[in-house]
Amino acid sequence: MRDGSKxxxxxxxxxxxxxxxxxxxxxxxxxxxGVAGIAEGTLYRHYESKDQLAWELFSTNYLAFAEELDCLxxxxxxxxxxxxxxxxxxxxxxxxxxVLFSYLLLAQHGxxxxxxxxxxxxxxxxxxxxxxxxxxxxxxxxxxxxAAAMVLGVVLEVAxxxxxxxxxxxLAPLSEKLAAACWCVLAxxxxx
Amino acid sequence: MRDGSKxxxxxxxxxxxxxxxxxxxxxxxxxxxGVAGIAEGTLYRHYESKDQLAWELFSTNYLAFAEELDCLxxxxxxxxxxxxxxxxxxxxxxxxxxVLFSYLLLAQHGxxxxxxxxxxxxxxxxxxxxxxxxxxxxxxxxxxxxAAAMVLGVVLEVAxxxxxxxxxxxLAPLSEKLAAACWCVLAxxxxx
DNA sequence: TTAATAAATGAGTGAACACTCACATTAGGA
DNA sequence: TCCTAATGTGAGTGTTCACTCATTTATTAA
Numbered sequence: 001m002r003d004g005s006k007x008x009x010x011x012x013x014x015x016x017x018x019x020x021x022x023x024x025x026x027x028x029x030x031x032x033x034g035v036a037g038i039a040e041g042t043l044y045r046h047y048e049s050k051d052q053l054a055w056e057l058f059s060t061n062y063l064a065f066a067e068e069l070d071c072l073x074x075x076x077x078x079x080x081x082x083x084x085x086x087x088x089x090x091x092x093x094x095x096x097x098x099v100l101f102s103y104l105l106l107a108q109h110g111x112x113x114x115x116x117x118x119x120x121x122x123x124x125x126x127x128x129x130x131x132x133x134x135x136x137x138x139x140x141x142x143x144x145x146x147a148a149a150m151v152l153g154v155v156l157e158v159a160x161x162x163x164x165x166x167x168x169x170x171l172a173p174l175s176e177k178l179a180a181a182c183w184c185v186l187a188x189x190x191x192x
Numbered sequence: 193m194r195d196g197s198k199x200x201x202x203x204x205x206x207x208x209x210x211x212x213x214x215x216x217x218x219x220x221x222x223x224x225x226g227v228a229g230i231a232e233g234t235l236y237r238h239y240e241s242k243d244q245l246a247w248e249l250f251s252t253n254y255l256a257f258a259e260e261l262d263c264l265x266x267x268x269x270x271x272x273x274x275x276x277x278x279x280x281x282x283x284x285x286x287x288x289x290x291v292l293f294s295y296l297l298l299a300q301h302g303x304x305x306x307x308x309x310x311x312x313x314x315x316x317x318x319x320x321x322x323x324x325x326x327x328x329x330x331x332x333x334x335x336x337x338x339a340a341a342m343v344l345g346v347v348l349e350v351a352x353x354x355x356x357x358x359x360x361x362x363l364a365p366l367s368e369k370l371a372a373a374c375w376c377v378l379a380x381x382x383x384x
Numbered sequence: 385t386t387a388a389t390a391a392a393t394g395a396g397t398g399a400a401c402a403c404t405c406a407c408a409t410t411a412g413g414a
Numbered sequence: 415t416c417c418t419a420a421t422g423t424g425a426g427t428g429t430t431c432a433c434t435c436a437t438t439t440a441t442t443a444a
Contacts, residue, residue: 001411001412001413001418001419001420001421002409002410002411002412002419002420002421002422003411003420003421004420004421004422007421007422023215023217023301023302025215025217025218026217026302028400028401028402029401029402029403030400030401030402038422038423039422039423039424040402040403040423040424041403041404041405041422041423041424042421042422042423043403044402044403044404045420045421045422049402049403050402050403106301109215109298110215110218112356123358142369143359145353145358145359146350146353146359146366146369148353149349149350149352149353149358149359150346150349150350150370150373152345152349153344153345153346153347153348153349153350153352154342154345154346154377155345156345156349157341157342157344157345157348157349158338158341158342158345160341160345161337161338161340161341164304166315166337166341167335167337167338167341174338177334177338178342180380181342181376181377184373184376184377184380185346185373185376185377188372188376193388193389193390193391193441193442193443194389194390194391194392194439194440194441194442195390195391195441196390196391196392199391199392220430220431220432221431221432221433222430222431222432230392230393231392231393231394232393232394232432232433233392233393233394233433233434233435234391234392234393235433236432236433236434237390237391237392238391241432241433242432242433
């Protein structure tokens with residue numbers, strides 16, 4: 001009984017890189033096999049199809065990250081601390097694996113239709129946390145979706161800039177600034 | 193001499209919608225021709241190739257919008273007003289043609305590599321305006337790229353939420369709130 | 385009405401694609 | 415050492431793709 005788990009991991013990392021570079025549809029099985037240095041048939045020992053590979057890479061990591069954010073968030077008792085911790089976590093993870101997080105950011109459009117509403121994602125966690133904070137009067141009431149979109153935008157667009165090398169420094173050192181900006185967006189013009 | 197400009201416009205609108213729905217690579221010439229109710233060959237009377245079609249739709253509108261933003265911006269003499277006007281413009285245009293702006297938002301990743309550095313885009317205009325504002329002391333100094341990313345994020349992510357129907361209302365009525373949030377991000381914790 | 389010209393057509397073409405399968409190779413337990 | 419079962423292989427297969435071109439259709443200027 002041979003161990004193919006190393007090969008599966010190699011395929012995953014190679015595909016991730018190519019998916020980010022060229023997009024999922026434009027990446028061929030030949031591309032992946034060629035770069036990974038394996039035969040085309042080998043890929044099918046580990047993944048049913050290209051779509052299934054793209055979906056597994058997306059869903060596994062997308063949902064796992066949401067889960068981690070949710071656990072982390074529970075360790076704090078107010079919106080400001082929850083938000084700061086979540087942003088720090090995102091930045092740290094992005095720096096640790098930029099290719100993976102670039103994939104999650106950029107492949108979203110193609111894969112997001114397959115995400116069913118009952119799945120807990122980073123977006124739903126963020127909305128929940130913001131809604132709690134509003135209910136507790138920590139920040140002024142406003143449309144939760146709008147608030148979540150603005151906060152998410154501050155963090156994600158900076159990550160997108162980093163993915164495009166428009167920003168060159170690591171994200172983690174920026175996390176305090178990002179958290180401050182997000183807090184400002186939620187708290188309004190200078191109150192709090 | 194027949195007039196094919198109507199057909200070209202029909203192809204453009206049909207392709208735009210399909211590109212947003214399925215992505216450029218996953219959209220076939222058959223798809224476009226089928227939905228538009230024309231023959232496959234007809235498309236090639238108006239566009240060299242699928243890539244050229246995708247690029248023309250992207251670059252024309254992407255650069256035209258940047259140009260409009262830049263003209264608009266010149267009509268104001270301080271960062272806050274410039275920013276507010278630009279955001280109002282974006283929201284108005286998005287509401288007027290959501291499919292086009294969704295394409296610009298979501299197709300970015302594929303087309304952005306073809307955008308050469310000397311082209312003036314919405315991002316460069318925004319960076320220029322923010323840099324001016326900092327130089328004039330209207331907002332505290334910080335990394336221009338970071339500031340631009342955060343401001344852009346607030347606006348674009350709200351548009352993305354709208355494109356995904358996570359937000360259902362029009363963007364234009366939100367433009368004052370967005371401008372306030374962006375100003376807050378730039379001006380810092382409650383100062384100004 | 386007609387001639388001239390551009391637009392529109394859709395079957396056809398070669399290339400590239402995702403995926404298969406009969407076979408070769410390897411690792412590890414007996 | 416040898417057997418076994420999983421892993422790895424790559425030429426082969428049917429399909430789908432972007433794109434072409436000889437032909438037809440529609441428009442307009444004369």
